[in-house]
Amino acid sequence: DQQVKQNSPSLSVQEGRISILNCDYTNSMFDYFLWYKKYPAEGPTFLISISSIKDKNEDGRFTVFLNKSAKHLSLHIVPSQPGDSAVYFCAARRMNRDDKIIFGKGTRLHILP
Amino acid sequence: EAQVTQNPRYLITVTGKKLTVTCSQNMNHEYMSWYRQDPGLGLRQIYYSMNVEVTDKGDVPEGYKVSRKEKRNFPLILESPSPNQTSLYFCASSPPFQETQYFGPGTRLLVL
Numbered sequence: 702d703q704q705v706k707q708n709s710p711s712l713s714v715q716e717g718r719i720s721i722l723n724c725d726y727t728n729s730m731f732d733y734f735l736w737y738k739k740y741p742a743e744g745p746t747f748l749i750s751i752s753s754i755k756d757k758n759e760d761g762r763f764t765v766f767l768n769k770s771a772k773h774l775s776l777h778i779v780p781s782q783p784g785d786s787a788v789y790f791c792a793a794r795r796m797n798r799d800d801k802i803i804f805g806k807g808t809r810l811h812i813l814p
Numbered sequence: 815e816a817q818v819t820q821n822p823r824y825l826i827t828v829t830g831k832k833l834t835v836t837c838s839q840n841m842n843h844e845y846m847s848w849y850r851q852d853p854g855l856g857l858r859q860i861y862y863s864m865n866v867e868v869t870d871k872g873d874v875p876e877g878y879k880v881s882r883k884e885k886r887n888f889p890l891i892l893e894s895p896s897p898n899q900t901s902l903y904f905c906a907s908s909p910p911f912q913e914t915q916y917f918g919p920g921t922r923l924l925v926l
Contacts, residue, residue: 707856733913744818744904744917745857752913790857794913800864801872802847802915806856 704728705793707805715813720778722808724791727772731793731803736765736776739788739807748789749776778810786812816841818918820905826924827895835890835921837905845908846888847872847915848880850901857904863888895925 706725714720724734732753737745751758751765751774758765764777778785791805818839827833839846847862849872859872863882877899879891888907892899902922906915 735913735915737917742920744906744919746917747914750913792857796911796913799870800845800862801870802859802862803873804849804857804859806854 703806705791705803705805707789707791707808709808710806711809711811713811713813714781716783717780720776720781720785720810720812722776722778722789722791722810724774724776724805725772726774726793728793728795728803729769729772730795730798732797733794734765734767734774735792735794736763737790737792737804738785739790745790781812783812783814786810816916818905818907818916820903820918820921822921823919824922826926828926829896830894833892833895833923835892835903835905835923837888837890837918838886839888839905839907839916840886841907841909841916842885843907843916844885844910845915846882847906847908848878848888848890849904849906850874851904851920852901860890860903895923897925899923900925 735750736748739745767774788807790807794802848860849857858874861880863869905918908915
């Protein structure tokens with residue numbers, strides 16, 4: 702049973718426009734949600750996170766929105782830049798329980814010139 | 815430089831030959847974790863450790879062992895590797911009370 706789902710394997714966005722990456726989860730016990738970015742041949746790097754008690758967190762061009770009632774979060778990148786082309790993983794963490802971390806399957810973002 | 819290191823970075827082995835992938839972090843992090851990345855499956859947690867001598871199973875622990883005898887090291891042991899353990903492996907560590915993780919560069923393993 703997949704607890705964290707990224708239903709779009711890939712996404713193409715024009716440079717300068719907004720990129721929106723989506724993630725759904727099934728378990729209400731997660732207390733943090735995180736986004737990681739991964740380039741080929743490198744380990745994932747942390748991008749932004751949000752606590753389950755918040756509905757929005759912003760860091761520069763990156764904003765994460767959390768809709769708890771829908772068990773849905775999204776990552777907005779504005780404006781999209783060529784260096785944003787990468788695989789993005791959504792992850793959920795249960796720090797207040799067993800501290801397991803569950804990742805989605807990832808979405809490959811292509812920024813088009 | 816704060817980092818997570820893994821060795822080896824690439825490894826080709828044969829079925830049944832025991833191997834160990836080392837992971838070390840120099841940030842004094844308490845939480846450490848191992849993941850495998852497979853096409854179409856994303857990152858799946860194998861084992862994690864919240865502190866020295868404390869380890870727990872992740873989602874895919876079968877066929878793997880770990881140990882945490884000291885804070886900085888968290889080796890991944892494959893006692894009898896099989897071809898279905900061919901994968902890209904990542905080690906990660908996390909500071910206490912912080913949700914973020916820092917990942918190593920990955921170890922690509924091929925089991926023939």
